[in-house]
Amino acid sequence: MDGKVMKEADVAEVGKVVKETEVAEVDAVSTAKCCCCGLVEECTLAYIMRVRERFGGRWICGLCSEAVKEERARSKSEEKLITMDEALKRHTKFRQQFRSSATDHKKDFIDAVRQIFFRTLDSPRKKENFACRPLGRSSSCFPTMETTPPRTTGTHTE
Template identity: 35%
Template sequence: MAPNGEGAVAAPAVGKGRREKPKRISMEGLQRAMSDLALELTKADSKKQQADPAGGGAGKLPGITEQVVVEEARCECCGMLEECTPEYVRRVRERYCGRWVCGLCAAAVSAEADRRSHGDGGGGGRTSTEEALAAHMAVCGRFNRVGRANPVLMQTEAMREILRKRSRPNGPRDHAHGGLTRSSSCIPAITKDINCASK
């Protein structure tokens, strides 16, 4: 439904072969319809409670005007604020060793925990989550101390780390294929073929 009733139209009236433009529903009409619907739901709910006073309201829906409690939670890794319900905060704290982490950090910690558990034979469980959380918190803490103050230094260090990993001779690529090497130049062979073809 569009705000302020824009775009909401009533069903077109079908006349004697001619079409009329659909009428726009006013905001007042929408509010009246919502009020009528709320009244009908209240009546139905009160009838249900009279019929079954000890029912406990198992199938009861929350009221239209009932608001969900939202609180701001700060990620203990990166420091980002998120608005979430207390129930969500509780579930995240249970999963991540009593610490509240935002969605991005949670994804990074989960990926790191999976990597650690598969690397250790798959028996990590809570220990791998704790280790992954500690490692991610260390990276975030270092970034917050150094990276935010001097982003060029952080980028330079990242490039240095990439080059260091790439230059290690004990990598899996070196054992599998031996790298791409050329034993001799192909230019003399091409030149010979060209000279033979031109004669």
């Protein structure tokens, strides 16, 4: 025999390597996006495949999964048990009806600045009796600062 024919041990070794590779691929972490709410999660490929198998090829997050199961159980008490696909459609429709619109953060910031601006304009100002003493410049050209003497209030103790 020439070197091109593989021995049974070699074939078994190749099969073992292929199985280990398949297991490693299934255990690899991947991201999946929920078809209902858009949540992105990191999951193993095995988990993603199980969820997709359960929900007709769609991947949904755990919270939406529980909501779909609850929708299906609720329909059982109303009439006949609905399919998983119908429960998923009902949950998606319900979620879209009550989804709040995204807030515009730029508009919120502008409104807050506007409110502060108007409060500042409306607040009364004291022209006298400053809380702090004003600073006076010295006669030199260096930036040495000296304070002005404190004001007297007019009451003297003798």
